[in-house]
Amino acid sequence: MEDREISQAVIGRLPRYFRYLGELKDQGIEKVSSQELSDIMRVTASQIRQDLNNFGGFGQQGYGYNVGDLYGEIGKILGLHKEHNLIIVGAGHLGQALVNYMNFERRGFIFRGIFDIDKKIQGTQIRGITVRPMEEMAAFVRENDIDIAVLTIPKTGAVEVAEQLAGCGIRGFWNFAHVDLHVPDNIQVENVHLSDSLMKLSYNILSHD
């Protein structure tokens, strides 16, 4: 547990800082001031400085921030210097799409196993990873040091699966199922509710008529 709890509002902005700093780095830019970053990212310079200072003084007065250093620091804060072992539960279209998306691996999120209840696809391979029956899941998680389970199953099964996995040492759920998971405090849940997102878009389109 951290000393002071940092708000999810701040955490939610870190990946975006990380992305922009990565782009600056790729352009060979060495230093950036909060004001310059503010102009590019369209957030206040004040917010940038406040956000970063939650984690320590990464800048230098009169100079600004070193792009490469800051990029590295934020990466570390986000845990991207460590490898994460993932399993996918539910080998439907969405599950397959995620397995096939290379960029997660680039960031250290490695898919180790895929599980599905459908006997017809069990034994087949997706990007070299065998689809296994659900019965093997618990043992697999324990034996392969899996820390993240990606739930791409219909909501009906998700609660039960999450419960089962919570007992096997899973540290976090990336939940695409359209239910709210209730898990112990030491397990994290990140929801991706696609239909909620689409509804928000629908509202905003309508409200700007």
Add this chain to the structure above:
Amino acid sequence: MEDREISQAVIGRLPRYFRYLGELKDQGIEKVSSQELSDIMRVTASQIRQDLNNFGGFGQQGYGYNVGDLYGEIGKILGLHKEHNLIIVGAGHLGQALVNYMNFERRGFIFRGIFDIDKKIQGTQIRGITVRPMEEMAAFVRENDIDIAVLTIPKTGAVEVAEQLAGCGIRGFWNFAHVDLHVPDNIQVENVHLSDSLMKLSYNILSHD
């Protein structure tokens, strides 16, 4: 344009209310008080009443809220009583997964066209929808009254495509590309940045060590 602007924090909660009310409705429950809903949803009753009263007095003192009515009202607020015509730009794994996900259509979001630069898949069909070349996109959007474009292309092409579509009467982007789109004020953008989401999860796992 609405009279008073309602905050995105409130809008972001509406789909979740909608989901829980739908479940109550399916269970045949006719009335619910803000306190009961509060217990189920784990938010304060005060917040529920405040949120709903942004849109009008849907409840009745001494009684509570009629589940079916409230469900319908929130659906209307979210624009789910109207049909939306969508195109997918980028027929990769993720694009295909979205087209194959039936639940969007159930809510009135209908995929009308799929576009991709890859000549090899142009002409093939995904769930009965032909994959078309990018050159046909602009005309297709105009002729088929498309209001939402789903961007499931790599970030390199996304900005340009968005610009092109903005000129064809598109009302909103559901953006899965890992860039920030800059479009005119009257066009809405809803971002789904999957890798950002995964990074947040990574942070939260790490911070709870």
Add this chain to the structure above:
DNA sequence: TAGATTGTTAATCGATTAACAATC
């Protein structure tokens, strides 16, 4: 040293929660 820009405190703004009068 002078100029620039951070780190940090103070002020403002907005969102959440509490309280209660209105009313069904």
Add this chain to the structure above:
DNA sequence: TAGATTGTTAATCGATTAACAATC
């Protein structure tokens, strides 16, 4: 009518922005 629960105002809390002293 009495009890329940909303709608709404007031109080609190947290997040954002502004300001400026510290310092490179």
